[in-house]
Amino acid sequence: MSLAALVAEPAPSPAPRGRLGFAALALAYGALVLLCLATLAAAGDLSLGRNPWDNLLRSLADFARPSFLDLWFGAERLEYRSDDGRLLRVEDRRAVEASYLAGLARATWVTFQIATLGSLLAALLALPLGLLTARNLGAPRPLAWAAKGVLDVARAVHTLVFGLVLVGIVGLGPTAGILAIALHSMGTYGKLYAESIESLDMAAVEAVRATGATPLQVFFNAVWPSVLPQFVGNHLYVWEFNIRDSTILGLIGAGGLGLLISEAVSLFQWGRLATVLLVVIALVIAFDALSRRIRRALQ
Amino acid sequence: MTPPAVIRLQGVTVEAGGRVLLQVPELLIRAGERVALVGANGAGKSTLLRLLTGLAVPARGEVEVLGRRLDAAAPRPLSRAGWRALRAEVGQVMQGLHLVPRLSALENVLVGALARRDELPAWRSWTRLYPAPLVGEAEAALARLGLAARAGTRADRLSGGERQKVGLARLMLQRPRLLLADEPTSALDPASTELAAAVLREAASRATLVSVVHHAALLPLLADRVIGLAGGGIVFDRPRAGLDDERLAALYRAPASAAGELLDDLPGAAAARLAAAHP
Numbered sequence: 001m002s003l004a005a006l007v008a009e010p011a012p013s014p015a016p017r018g019r020l021g022f023a024a025l026a027l028a029y030g031a032l033v034l035l036c037l038a039t040l041a042a043a044g045d046l047s048l049g050r051n052p053w054d055n056l057l058r059s060l061a062d063f064a065r066p067s068f069l070d071l072w073f074g075a076e077r078l079e080y081r082s083d084d085g086r087l088l089r090v091e092d093r094r095a096v097e098a099s100y101l102a103g104l105a106r107a108t109w110v111t112f113q114i115a116t117l118g119s120l121l122a123a124l125l126a127l128p129l130g131l132l133t134a135r136n137l138g139a140p141r142p143l144a145w146a147a148k149g150v151l152d153v154a155r156a157v158h159t160l161v162f163g164l165v166l167v168g169i170v171g172l173g174p175t176a177g178i179l180a181i182a183l184h185s186m187g188t189y190g191k192l193y194a195e196s197i198e199s200l201d202m203a204a205v206e207a208v209r210a211t212g213a214t215p216l217q218v219f220f221n222a223v224w225p226s227v228l229p230q231f232v233g234n235h236l237y238v239w240e241f242n243i244r245d246s247t248i249l250g251l252i253g254a255g256g257l258g259l260l261i262s263e264a265v266s267l268f269q270w271g272r273l274a275t276v277l278l279v280v281i282a283l284v285i286a287f288d289a290l291s292r293r294i295r296r297a298l299q
Numbered sequence: 300m301t302p303p304a305v306i307r308l309q310g311v312t313v314e315a316g317g318r319v320l321l322q323v324p325e326l327l328i329r330a331g332e333r334v335a336l337v338g339a340n341g342a343g344k345s346t347l348l349r350l351l352t353g354l355a356v357p358a359r360g361e362v363e364v365l366g367r368r369l370d371a372a373a374p375r376p377l378s379r380a381g382w383r384a385l386r387a388e389v390g391q392v393m394q395g396l397h398l399v400p401r402l403s404a405l406e407n408v409l410v411g412a413l414a415r416r417d418e419l420p421a422w423r424s425w426t427r428l429y430p431a432p433l434v435g436e437a438e439a440a441l442a443r444l445g446l447a448a449r450a451g452t453r454a455d456r457l458s459g460g461e462r463q464k465v466g467l468a469r470l471m472l473q474r475p476r477l478l479l480a481d482e483p484t485s486a487l488d489p490a491s492t493e494l495a496a497a498v499l500r501e502a503a504s505r506a507t508l509v510s511v512v513h514h515a516a517l518l519p520l521l522a523d524r525v526i527g528l529a530g531g532g533i534v535f536d537r538p539r540a541g542l543d544d545e546r547l548a549a550l551y552r553a554p555a556s557a558a559g560e561l562l563d564d565l566p567g568a569a570a571a572r573l574a575a576a577h578p
Contacts, residue, residue: 201399208413
């Protein structure tokens with residue numbers, strides 16, 4: 001057998017189709033999952049720690065008494081004494097908790113500011129990029145590719161990573177958070193914008209143009225009314241997402257609730273962590289409900 | 300004195316992929332004429348209409364619409380503003396021309412007035428804050444078509460027939476000098492077909508009307524001149540009065556593939572009424 005014949009021998013098998021293709025995919029996926037589990041087990045990293053149940057119960061017990069209850073049930077005269085019984089300090093737990101809650105309210109507001117301003121900045125930054133990448137607008141190819149590249153990179157890098165870099169550049173505080181949110185969400189907005197524009201009814205645009213309308217008239221009468229509700233819907237959706245995202249930005253020093261979370265975790269103050277998490281949950285749920293209602297009204 | 304020519308074709312050939320779609324040695328349509336284009340599918344009716352809106356470009360020959368040359372060989376190509384002015388004067392009722400889904404029926408009707416620039420300041424046309432007289436006119440147009448109650452409904456919530464009527468109302472506000480209609484009543488029930496044809500006829504009373512007609516019963520309403528097309532060429536061109544059914548039927552028999560859609564699919568009752576009303 002000649003070398004050429006040997007090389008040519010295996011006939012190109014047809015691409016897997018239908019159920020066979022699906023079975024092959026499922027098999028490959030199963031193999032991947034097994035590989036992950038096996039390598040973890042081999043490295044001895046597949047463990048739940050020494051006594052997970054005790055830890056779980058202790059954590060639950062800690063969380064079950066959120067610190068804000070001190071506002072009503074805290075000791076009004078908590079005395080700190082030295083070993084020989086001398087009175088060192090007297091603390092009013094209620095007053096301490098009240099001032100903590102005031103700080104929590106300020107942090108919540110900062111988180112909201114970061115999410116709101118970051119989302120708005122992202123929406124504005126993404127607008128030209130979205131217009132460039134919408135296929136039916138026919139932007140020059142190299143520009144469209146460049147814009148798509150920027151959007152893909154922005155989406156690929158997590159908000160926290162942007163935040164870490166930005167804290168180094170603009171310093172600690174909400175500005176870094178706002179910029180981090182803006183850079184990551186820009187990618188999401190650009191993609192959503194392009195999709196809204198691509199779903200535009202071009203026959204309606206043609207019909208308006210056929211009445212002799214000027215380009216501006218076509219834009220305001222055919223393009224804008226179709227695209228605006230979608231833009232507003234997208235904005236609310238990403239904003240809602242960013243409220244959730246910005247609650248952890250404080251972990252890297254970018255301001256807001258995350259700072260209180262990291263503080264409570266470092267000091268093992270699970271009661272305070274429970275209080276902060278309750279605020280996060282309430283904030284996210286409230287904004288979700290509001291945004292969903294507005295988006296439904298816009299349909 | 301003969302009225303001026305609105306449409307003038309001279310030695311026109313339209314090709315697509317090396318195939319001849321339409322060949323018209325000469326065609327002249329004068330102001331005020333009402334012309335019906337009849338013929339089987341693929342006979343060249345739609346190509347002729349597309350030629351008149353500039354959507355189809357002739358490989359050879361001259362195309363003149365409302366005094367403007369549209370072919371590539373024109374001594375002076377039409378400017379952007381020239382095309383806009385032409386579009387404003389040419390009203391279209393076409394299958395593919397949709398309403399703006401998010402605008403109300405009334406706002407869609409008012410789109411027809413966008414080119415009436417002396418009555419509609421630019422900023423009002425951008426903000427859709429239309430002046431009261433135009434709004435009144437649009438409401439009257441909708442009422443004429445029996446859609447007064449649907450004025451505030453969004454176009455994407457209207458039925459197919461209602462949309463076609465809104466398209467007609469839009470045309471009434473456009474006040475075109477030349478009206479091009481392709482199956483203007485396809486989505487309408489018999490009663491609405493009568494009404495729509497009457498509206499179209501009214502709109503055409505101040506204009507020239509060229510329509511593709513599929514229902515023989517509508518010919519008396521929409522045409523006093525009938526042009527028969529087959530295989531991309533004109534096979535007859537004569538006054539409607541002198542047209543016999545045999546000639547029409549022959550047009551649809553000629554190509555084996557074409558079904559006789561002209562004479563059969565308007566529901567009987569409406570056809571009879573129309574025929575009685577317009578002998």
